[in-house]
Amino acid sequence: MDVHLLAVCLVLALTAGPGTALPHHLGVNTDTVKQMTIESYPSKRDYGDKIAATIAAVPYQKAKPEAVLHYNLGVRLLQENILRAQSEAELVSPIPAVAGRLGLRELVDLVTRSGLKQTLESAGPFTLFGPTDDAFSSLPDWAKKEMDNATLLADVLKFHVVPGKLLSKRLANEMQISTLEGRKLRFNVYSTGTKTVATAQCAPIDLSRVDQAASNGVIHVLNGVMIPPAGNIVHTLSACGVFKTLMGAVQIAGLGDLLASPGPFTVFAPTDKAFGKLPPGVLEDLLNNPKELVQILTYHVVSGTYCSAGLTTGNVQTLEGQAVAVSVSAGGIFVNECKVIYADGGVTNGVVHAVDTVLLPPGHSLVTLH
Incomplete structure (x- = not known):
């Protein structure tokens, strides 16, 4: 079939439907047109089928020059319809299929292994916070080992799924919401100038890949894996x-109830x-001086949740009332x-960051403590 005539056939098939005769003004012998169809074209009633255009061979007389215009139109219409059909097909795919298209291969594999795939293919709706392969x-090593346990793996994955x-746009700083696993995950949003960072249970959210639509919910891509918290x-x-x-010092200082609130x-x-x-003797002196101990310990506590992704250089x-100086660089x-x-x-x-040295408030020194 001549390429120009093929384009005309595509135009007719896409606009007028199967079996439409070619017009005489294009110089085509319409008496010889036998059949022209487009098969398996995705529609709202035909999700996920592969796009395939099948046009029967059509004997024809030499097409007129105007057919070139129709050829270009046909190509453009075909491209637009294919792209629209692909977009519609993606929207009607369930969460695991969309996660696969987003390149979350390790997540999809773990979801399948854990038996959670069937749930995420059900009507839902669900919100999945999907870690990247790099995040996994x-x-x-201890976390990877724990995920070899089928029960623990299922719990971790369910912690990434929110019903509904x-x-x-609904995520807000310090917002908490229950997960499919049962425990709540915490969201935090940090803004410094023109930069905004958002986290889910301290795992950074890829703000360029949020709100990925699926037929039964939505996916937000994470650059980290969320581990369910064991307690306060x-x-x-x-x-x-x-x-x-x-923790012995916390109990002596009477701060246990505060840190469990x-x-x-x-x-x-x-x-x-x-x-x-x-130095020798300093800790013993502190433990025997509850007032001093409270000052030292509360200097290690900040109100609010400051995940590492949200920490920036500053005070x-x-x-305790005084500020700590935070420094963030490539060195840590x-x-x-x-x-x-x-x-x-x-x-x-909240969140805990382990430090390698006891912090001393301004005005305190190891000499005065001893």
Whole structure:
């Protein structure tokens, strides 16, 4: 078939439908037109079928020059219809299929392995916070090992799913919402000048890939994996074996109820090794001076949730009343020159960052403490 005539056939098939005769003014012998159809063309009643145009061979007489114009029109119409059909097909695909098209291959694989795929293909609606492949590969070894457990894997994945359709415009700072797993995840929004950073349970949200529509909900792409929090600050730090000194001091200072309250709080938590750096006798003196101890400990606590993605170089007010100096660079995050050695510890009432040194408020020194 001549390419010009093919274009004319496409125009007619797309605009007039199957079986339409070619017009005489194009110089085509319409008596010889046998059949012309477009098959499996996606429509609202025919989702997901592959786009295929099938046009039977049509004997013809030599087409007139005007057919070139119709050829160009036909190509353009075909391209526009194919793109529109592909867009409609994507909109009517369920969440797992859309996640695959977004390149979230590891997520789709884990969803399939965990048995969650059937749920995410149901009517819903659901909101999926989808970590990228890089986010999964960046998980620490202990987290990867835990996800080998089918039950724990299912819990982690369900923590990324919110019942209902939650669009990005509804997300607000310190907003909490229940997940399919049962526990709540916390959203935070940080703005510094022209830059806005948003996080879900401290995992950065890719703001260029939010509100990805699916037939049964929406997907927001994450540059991190969300781990369900085990409990509040007191419960979590008490269960962890490297904060025994800190939690003993918290109890002596009478701050346990405060740090177990809804908050939210950000705690720069010194490890046992950090307290071990104090000169001999200093810790003992602190534990015997509750008033001084309260000042030191509250200097490690900030009101509000400050995930690592939301921290910028500058001062942050503490519950003690004075500010800590935060420095963020390629070398890491530092608080008063003390290094954050583990960031974004998830808790139900804020976030915990482990630091390698005990912070001292201005006006305090190791000499005065001893």
